[in-house]
Amino acid sequence: MTSAAPEALMRRVQEGDSAAYAQLLNDITPILRRVIRRQRAFLNVEDVEDLVQEVLLSVHAVRATFDPDRPFMPWLFAIMRNRLVDGVRRYARQGACEIAIDETEVTFRAAAANTMQEDFGDARELYRAIEDLPPAQRDAIEMMKLKEMSLKEASEASGMTPGALKVATHRAMNSLKKMFKTR
Amino acid sequence: MTNRTDTLIKTLSQDLKAVQPLQNPWIRTLRWLGVLIPYCAIAVLLLHFVGKLPSPFLNSQFLLEQVFAILTGITAAMAAFASTIPGRRRSYLLWPLIPMLGWLATLGQACFRSASGGISFQHNLLCLPFIIILGTPPAIVLLMMLRRGAPLTPSWTAALGALAAAGFGNFCVRLVHAEDVSVMLIVWHIGGIFVLAAVSSAFGGSLLNWRAIKKLSA
Numbered sequence: 001m002t003s004a005a006p007e008a009l010m011r012r013v014q015e016g017d018s019a020a021y022a023q024l025l026n027d028i029t030p031i032l033r034r035v036i037r038r039q040r041a042f043l044n045v046e047d048v049e050d051l052v053q054e055v056l057l058s059v060h061a062v063r064a065t066f067d068p069d070r071p072f073m074p075w076l077f078a079i080m081r082n083r084l085v086d087g088v089r090r091y092a093r094q095g096a097c098e099i100a101i102d103e104t105e106v107t108f109r110a111a112a113a114n115t116m117q118e119d120f121g122d123a124r125e126l127y128r129a130i131e132d133l134p135p136a137q138r139d140a141i142e143m144m145k146l147k148e149m150s151l152k153e154a155s156e157a158s159g160m161t162p163g164a165l166k167v168a169t170h171r172a173m174n175s176l177k178k179m180f181k182t183r
Numbered sequence: 184m185t186n187r188t189d190t191l192i193k194t195l196s197q198d199l200k201a202v203q204p205l206q207n208p209w210i211r212t213l214r215w216l217g218v219l220i221p222y223c224a225i226a227v228l229l230l231h232f233v234g235k236l237p238s239p240f241l242n243s244q245f246l247l248e249q250v251f252a253i254l255t256g257i258t259a260a261m262a263a264f265a266s267t268i269p270g271r272r273r274s275y276l277l278w279p280l281i282p283m284l285g286w287l288a289t290l291g292q293a294c295f296r297s298a299s300g301g302i303s304f305q306h307n308l309l310c311l312p313f314i315i316i317l318g319t320p321p322a323i324v325l326l327m328m329l330r331r332g333a334p335l336t337p338s339w340t341a342a343l344g345a346l347a348a349a350g351f352g353n354f355c356v357r358l359v360h361a362e363d364v365s366v367m368l369i370v371w372h373i374g375g376i377f378v379l380a381a382v383s384s385a386f387g388g389s390l391l392n393w394r395a396i397k398k399l400s401a
Contacts, residue, residue: 016201025192053191058393060195062333064202065268078269082335086393153187157194 006072013063025056032056032080039084051087055080057156129179133172136160140168141176205331208264208275215260215328216351219321223355226316230359248289249354254282256350260325263343267332267391276339279346286350290369313360314375318352326390334391341387342380349376 004020006027012020032052040048058079066075130141143154144165151162158165205211258279265275325344334340353372383390 013199014202014204016199018196018199021199022192022196025196029188029192049188053188056188056191056195058333061393062269064331065205065333067207067268068204070270074270076269078271078335079333082269082333083393153191157190159194159198 006076007068007070010063010066010072011068014066014068025059028059028076029056032076035077035080036084040088047087051084054087055083058083126176129176130172132179133175136164136168137172137175140165141172144169205268208261208268211264211328212257212260215321215325216257218324219351222320223317223351227355227358230313230316244289244293245357248286248293249357251282251286251289252350252354252357254350255279255286256321256347256352256354258282259343259350260347263325263329263340263347264332266336266340266343267329267334269333269335276343279343279350283346287369287373290373294369313356314352317355317359318348321351322348329391334393337387337391338384339387341390342384345380345383346376349379 009020009024032055036051037048143149154165155162262275262278265271325348329344
């Protein structure tokens, strides 16, 4: 912690102070990253970062449970411990469902599926077509298809509901198909 | 990855809404009771006067049993609220233990005394509608209040919540349901409360989870 005490920042956060919140989250993120990396040494960098984000989202969800008269760090670490346990369960579940397979040269018997080079077309033209989309559709396609964000992440980043995002992505794909058919 | 975390921080801090910090567990318990006492008082009075139900036997055993039942409900509610606050010590799990033991001891003593006249496990199912009328609202209100906290130990929170609702509900049901057979009370009412707590504990994760809390806070 470099500047104000986290308890004081958290009090301002509960009053709706965005700057205090950004400062608090920026202050606690490296601490969380360090502790999670130490406690879950078997996780790769991406999984650690996923857990850090999960803890930040949880802190956001239950920020009303913080009592300004009590210390902040035990509150934060209790949330982090809880999310770590859930994260390990999820990690174990995913591991149990995944089967390691050797890299294969051929995916399907059909000759068309086994061409060594695929024709992606002109990428610049695609970007231009995306630029022409309405703003909501453009944002949806950028987050869901170009940045490959999950529905949850895209929803949190854009403020759109998952349902609205799905609809916007679907419409954007249809619009792009139509645009390329007519060109 | 780090960029995504930075984006997330930016997103979360933009349009931040002010929140009312949750009050102490005992104040929240008082608020829970404040909502329910008027409802249950009206329901009990209506059942007495409109339903023409007999009044309970106001002896010392009944009064002691009622005191322990309501204390079990209150301490279990406080414990349930405390279990949703991150960073609190787990000693809150013991709060309902003493009144609950007192409750069981009161019933056990009366059961022992009445056993000389033969033990009957027969139960009058007429109390079921009273249990639904007087037991469901405490459970629903408590669940709504608990969902504002952090689902750190959903099974424990749900079990404590069920115990609280059942303790309070049982207190009210006994005011309109004049049964004095303590073996029956232990088996059906107390047994029912433990079953309810166990079932609630099993479904705790579905009732109280981070996904639901995040949706509420969005």
